[in-house]
Amino acid sequence: MKYQVQKDKIVIFDTKEFNPKHILECGQIFRYKKLNDTDYMVFSDDKLANIKKQENTYIIQTKNVDYFQHFFDLNTDYNAIKNQLANTNQTMKDATNFGEGIRLLNQQPFETIISFIISANNNIKRIQGIIERICQKCGTDMGTYFSFPSPQQLASQSVDDLRALGLGFRAEYVYQTTKSLLNYDLNTLYQKNTEQLLEFLCGLKGIGPKVADCIALFAFGKMDCFPVDTWIEKVYKTYFDSATEQVSRKQIRQKLTNIFGNLSGYAQQYLFYYKRELDHLS
């Protein structure tokens, strides 16, 4: 993709391969603020990026240019990925066309782990509110916003503190997992293969197969993962198998990863965004 890195900003020239609405509203990230149809604030860990549309470009303003260059996955060729996916079937063709500006973000492990534990049996609006309250309660004050808390900062909160922030039954999960990660170097997880990583993640409280897939995909770039949630279940039943027999999420994951292989993670995001937006429009 054509882009240019300057001192405190990144200029994106290809607005078809980078669309902040598609990138931020496809469910992979919860900490962003929409200013209007094209402009957003994006928060990751303790860092901030301001995205603005300017004529035929997007400007990413930030003090952390190198960080966000990697965060937004700017060196991956999404045209090639979309073309390959579009060749598999008509639904994927429609989905890649609909969310043409999606990119898979490279997010921070701890923030992703906690965020997707909170996502369980929850809706995106409420997840965003809970995470925002967690940041305000125990994150670092960065002046105009709060960072996502470190494991040490989050460990200062009791189960009751977390419940008061609206975590519900997930409060116990977040509490336990934070404690068990206090003296663990999450960077060592980058060395694991997908199978090893998923096994480690599923050993943490509040993380099952679906949440583990999300973390492996969004924080560790494991593109052979395919998180199956209620939306993907709808996608599968609508477009891939209209038979009436019950199919388990495990079976759906198996079938879809067989189709999409190492592009599974990308395929999942296009399909999720496509189905969710379409249903919200109707």
Added chain:
DNA sequence: TTCCAGGTGCATA
């Protein structure tokens, strides 16, 4: 009022 949301833990067979 009931249903649903980016599911998981636990008991049971």
Added chain:
DNA sequence: TATGCACATGGA
């Protein structure tokens, strides 16, 4: 290994 149910919370 697979299935059924409880689990907080708030918006539709």
